[in-house]
Amino acid sequence: MQAQIEPQRQRSKLSELGLGLSIDCVAALATSAAVSPFVAIIDRSIISNASGRMPLMAGLADGFRTLATRPSVLARQPSVLAVFSVYAITYITANSSETIALSTNSDPLLPKFIASSTVNIAACVYKDKLLTHWCSLGPARPFPMSSYGLFGLRDSLTVAASFSLPPFLSAALQSNSSLSKTSCDSISQLALPCMVQFISTPIHLFGLDYYNHPSATVMQRVQVVKRDFIPATLARMGRILPAFGFGGLVNNKTRSTLKQWIL
Template sequence: MQHETSEPQTRPRFGCLAGDLAAATISASVVAPAVTIIDRAIVEKSSFNQPLFRGLHAHAMVALKRPAPFVFHRPFGIAWTLYAATYSVANGADTVGRALQPSAVGTIGFLSTTLVNVPLAVWKDLSFAQAYGIKPSTTSKNQISAMQAASVRNPAVLRAATAIFVVRDGVTIFGSFTLAPRLSAAHPQAKPVITQLTVLVLTQLVATPIHLLGLDLYTRQKRVPFSDRLVQSQRYLPSSIVLRCVRIIPAFGVGCLLNLELRSFFHARL
């Protein structure tokens, strides 16, 4: 008798989790191409002054003309994994939290999403810096491989760059999960979606300089004065801020909204 009553209760829950996973997978697939192209262009601009719009155009054309190599290239897989995992955990935490502890669903979602998103985002940024931080046209393949291997084997650089990227993500997470909801509550006449996107864009004014410093530390591993590193890393700050603000739209705007809509769609049919 107990088994008969528990089975109908578990079916909708597992069905909703399947919908959560499907929504996250589709949303990540939509977001990952734009994020991959933009983040690569930012790394190349910061590392060897590759013009941003030239890089964006070139990488977008490659993605359009040769979609299979682009999709199955490791950087795309890393970006896709980041957002698929983030959306999946956010969705699943909300579903499970509402079923088990509705009063704590916000805290559960925030902590679980942060624990997944931050290390994956750092992994993505370090991987992009390793893959795209060296100019191919002026460096042989053997030199590139040696430099990439050296960067992987340098634990001091890895720890410092990781710490900087964690601080950067902390700024974005604070804006998304703390500042934006408070502003929405203080100004109920404003649409939450507009507030969320506005705050996330404004956080890039703080997060982008930190991001560029982390990239400079990872790509220039020689000993240099901190003041020189700071000046060098911020040379392209205005254009990088603009691009990272634009990047927020697919990652946290289109992706999050699409994920929510698909999740609601699947939940209504499961």
């Protein structure tokens, strides 16, 4: 009898894991569809401003006007499709790595961070290379290794602030305040990705400037970063809020709701 029960348990666990991974994918795709238009508009506007092609506010106004009046046109634009792909595979990786780790009774924190950061950094750097080519003046030039490295550093900070650090901040808030766990989770998920932009935005601007002005001196690059720091930081906060702030909340809520219904 025991020999018959054990295979049944294994099949049940595999079936539950398969359903869990399917839910992870559905939540990731839904979240990516919700956030990608906003993220693409802001990404494109920052890059166009850095290259001198279009001022930041003009780019934002044009993008959000298109979103409001012709959303189907915006959804088909290469920049939106590129951003959708990045966040779809990032959230799928983060969700599925957590589900797999929990299915083996392992702590999901480290595997989730390693998997999601590796995928997100590679995909984001490639996406920003494409956007830089599409949104800059003149013909596309070879992408400098320094820009690759700076974009990679920028994205590793974002991933840490979006996926790995919110649980620690939430736990600290719960221990030192009367707020509920849900409130602490929401505050942490929204605040940390925004706050890290004060560090990652200058890195982003340096990376863009290495492409836009390959022969510039260090001081010239510093002046460009100082000039664009405040508007670009605010724009990137506005970008990261839907991508990993509200996006993280939507992803988590969708996963938990579907698992309550299905599992």
